Each structure stands twice: as structure tokens, then as C-alpha cells.
Amino acid sequence: MTPHPVSETPSQDLETGINQLATIGRLLDHPELARVYVYICYYGPVTRPEIKAALEIPKTIVYDHVETLETLGIVTLAGERPVEVTAEPVRITTDGTVVTPTILHAVALQEVDEDISYFVERHGVGKLAAAVRQAGLHYAGQITQRMAADPLEISTGEAVSIILALKPALAVGREYDPYFDVIFPEIADDIEFEGEFDVSTPRPNTD
Structure with a gap:
């Protein structure tokens, strides 16, 4: 789409x-x-x-x-x-914002992860999508979890928590989302994970 x-x-x-x-x-x-x-x-x-x-x-x-x-x-x-x-995998871009199954998975995790639910309640879905991008940078080895705080305009503790909580969305998206590289055009190949994740995974098993 x-x-x-x-x-x-x-x-x-x-x-x-x-x-x-x-x-x-x-x-x-x-x-x-x-x-x-x-x-x-x-x-x-x-x-x-x-x-x-x-x-x-x-x-x-x-x-x-x-x-x-x-x-x-x-x-x-x-x-x-x-x-x-x-x-059908969805992909829509409007005003520079990209939505693909990876973003929708992050949204879906509100159902099973209290940290993501709290984050969305406090900051909204738009900020969650921005956090997905920062999480990608972290798991590509470009930034620390704490470095995500400033661009997201959130506390350091919140940054650490949300980056960790988004790990399943990125891990599964890296494998199954055909538009994963649209979200991360320059770093998609650098994002790697150890461990098993799927859409039913509520939160990561490892740091």
C-alpha cells in the first residue's frame, strides 16, 4: 500500500x-x-x-x-x-512520516507492554514513531539509549525504557517488514539482534 x-x-x-x-x-x-x-x-x-x-x-x-x-x-x-x-503490507508516507508494519507493531505492543502503553499515554503515537527511529539508531550502534532522550525531548529514564521496550518491534520488523529500510534507509543493514522474537513477544528477554 x-x-x-x-x-x-x-x-x-x-x-x-x-x-x-x-x-x-x-x-x-x-x-x-x-x-x-x-x-x-x-x-x-x-x-x-x-x-x-x-x-x-x-x-x-x-x-x-x-x-x-x-x-x-x-x-x-x-x-x-x-x-x-x-x-497486504502497508506503507504510507505523508509529510515525511513513514508508517509500515514495524511502526504498527510498535503501536500494537501497547497491548502487552506497560512501558509502551505508558509512553503513548504520556507522549502520543507520534512520539512513539519517533522513538522507533531512535531505537533503530541505537541498535545499529550509532547512539546509546541515553542519547535518544534529547531528540525525543524526554527524560533519560524514559529513553532507556522505550528503546528497550521497542526491541521486539525492530527485531521482528528487521526480518519480516518489506519496508523496513524505508524507515531506516541508511542503517537497516546495521541493525542486528540476538535472541528469538515474534509478534507475540511482550518484551525482550535480554538487554
Whole structure:
């Protein structure tokens, strides 16, 4: 998904672009929905029981979220029981801000990580996206956790906490997000992690 779709008329371009922005906005505002989307995006095709088991979300909620994502046009259902669900990786750039599955995974982590939930409550999703960029710089070996505090305009303690908490989003994104290098155009290849992470990982197991 890009903000520059090929269509027949400028009005269709505008309609498609607005619809994409609305879809991204829906995911940014609903962390649990974003978490289901990212899981499908990274590991699909998957079945709804697999989503339920991996993310430990009630069956009815999983079905509701998959239906919502299908309505938004970013997942597709195929086959008969068990129905397999696949997702289109989203990418949208507006006013210099890039949203890809890695950013959406960071947003989704609010559901399972108190540090990220607190950070968003205190500073908002926009600041969280900025923190993802700083986390990338840290895990590429360019800055320390404490050095992220000034550009983010947060305390040193908050910087250390959020950089650590974002580790699963970057570790999994590095492997599965096809647009990871769009967020980190110059350092994507330098970002490396040890240990196992997946979308169900609530927070890192190692420092």
C-alpha cells in the first residue's frame, strides 16, 4: 500500500489516498487491531484459531478484528475450513512520516507492554514513531539509549525504557517488514539482534 496508487483520474487518486490514510489511522488508534494485522502480515497465511492461540485473544474478538481488517481491504480470506487469512503490507508516507508494519507493531505492543502503553499515554503515537527511529539508531550502534532522550525531548529514564521496550518491534520488523529500510534507509543493514522474537513477544528477554 502506497500513497501514490496508479489510477485513472486525480479524483480516484485522492479517494484512494484518503482511504489509505483512514485505514492507517484506524490501526494507529486501535492497538489490538494493529496487533492482529501485524501478526497476519508477518506470518500469513494463518487461520483464525492460530491467531487466537498465538496472541491469546478471545475467539470472538479475533473474528471481529479479522472481519474489520477485511472490510478495510488489507486482509483477504481464502479457502474453506480452516479459512486462511493473509495481509497486504502497508506503507504510507505523508509529510515525511513513514508508517509500515514495524511502526504498527510498535503501536500494537501497547497491548502487552506497560512501558509502551505508558509512553503513548504520556507522549502520543507520534512520539512513539519517533522513538522507533531512535531505537533503530541505537541498535545499529550509532547512539546509546541515553542519547535518544534529547531528540525525543524526554527524560533519560524514559529513553532507556522505550528503546528497550521497542526491541521486539525492530527485531521482528528487521526480518519480516518489506519496508523496513524505508524507515531506516541508511542503517537497516546495521541493525542486528540476538535472541528469538515474534509478534507475540511482550518484551525482550535480554538487554
